[in-house]
Amino acid sequence: METLISVILPVFLLIGFGYTAAWRGFFSASNVDGLMRYASNFAVPVLLFRAISEIDLGSEFDLTMMASFYAGAFICFSAGMLGARFLFGRDWEDATAIGFICLFSNSVLLGLAVTERAFGTDALAGNYALISIHAPFCYGLGITVMEVMRARHGPKRTIVPTVLKAMFSNALIIGIGLGFAVNITGIHVPDALSSVVDLMAASALPAALFGVGGVLFRYRPEGDMRIILFCCGISLILHPAITWTLGTLGGLSVDSFRSAVLTSTMAPGINVYLFASIYGRAQRIAASTVLIATAVSILSIWLWLFLIP
Template identity: 25%
Template sequence: VQLGIPLAISLLGENCVPSIAFIVSLNVFLLWVSVTVGVELSRSREASVWGTCFEGLWRTIKNPVIIGILLGLLSSWADIGLPEPFEKSLTLLSASATPVALFSVGTGLSRYKLSSHVRLTGASIFLKLFIQPATVFILCFLFEITGIERQAACLLASLPVGVNVYIMAQEFEVIEGPVANALLLTTCLSMLTVPLMTSLFNFL
């Protein structure tokens, strides 16, 4: 969201917004539900599958990204516009959201050492920056997904580890160090790998 949406719009134009919104909303739903179920079931063999699924779904619905997407879809479907003062206020808030969020995450990352969890961090970096974009490209080819949809999907797959993963690691208190390191390093390395992968597979 913080890097992918601005980058995709600047490279692909406003036409990619529906594809990005669909990918982001579906990704958040699947990620929160699957992680919640996986963590809770691994911690307790007596945990209810349906209960943990409901918990993951509830956490997803409360996610600000999902709330924003759902409200945007509702506003578009009902053809409801905001009064001009509210529109300007939201525009100003949206412009400041990304830098403020990145600054907040950066402050939290200062607690971890890059020298720790080298193997797990390295594996995460390789999977995220190389395996995931290649896998998404292959799946798009197999399912005959072309045009702006394929470009948006492959571009988002090439991006670094997202903040949601870091938030989940903190919330469930698992592998916080490796996730924090992977978030920082993939963000730095993506300045090289995103142009490399887009050129190699001709995403754009």
């Protein structure tokens, strides 16, 4: 119970404040949109830029940790897509969007916040290593499969340009890419600019979590409840179970194991709704899954924390 109160509840209470503010009309829809635009297009990319630019690439990029998490993510994407197609009879485009819902953990807004509360700031190095390729991996996989499905009866030459354009116009990927550039080249960031980066990075998680609460207020548990529960089960149970198993077999260190497993326990993030909206596919399922899985994850994360050493 102490873990629930001290680690998990503060994160979800902040989301709840945002939800309540939107519900009671103290924070309008345009306010929520503006805050989320600031968080997702500026503050969070800057946070990732700072983290990636300072991380020790040699020691923190544990290949076993990355493989444990991303093998689980790929299996969950495949399970979600194939389940949607063959269990629920969705067409391939809908099935791909549903696979993306099962793929994309909320590694930044919830993963960083919960890990920091549970194990301290020093435990975040593994999280940042995972996050550094999270958006490129997930969007790369989702967009590629979706464009292949859309083009299977048309010209194939548009697939690669479409994927590259979508990837390199994403603010998260730009922030991560610039962080890698600074890290690898050793470019010195001027002190004044570094101070600005620190200020924006400090605002990223509180602003984003509050904004997520406002966004979740718009969502309603609509659509096929069986598919929604199917997606929740894959995200909250299957992904951490696979990551746990592979991490144990791979002999991960305690810190790497914590980062990989705890990140994999996170509910799907807002990005799954954005992906569904881009293609106009499975939007109600995406929205409802984010809402329900986020609420259920309060308890599921607590249970996984009891098991993590």
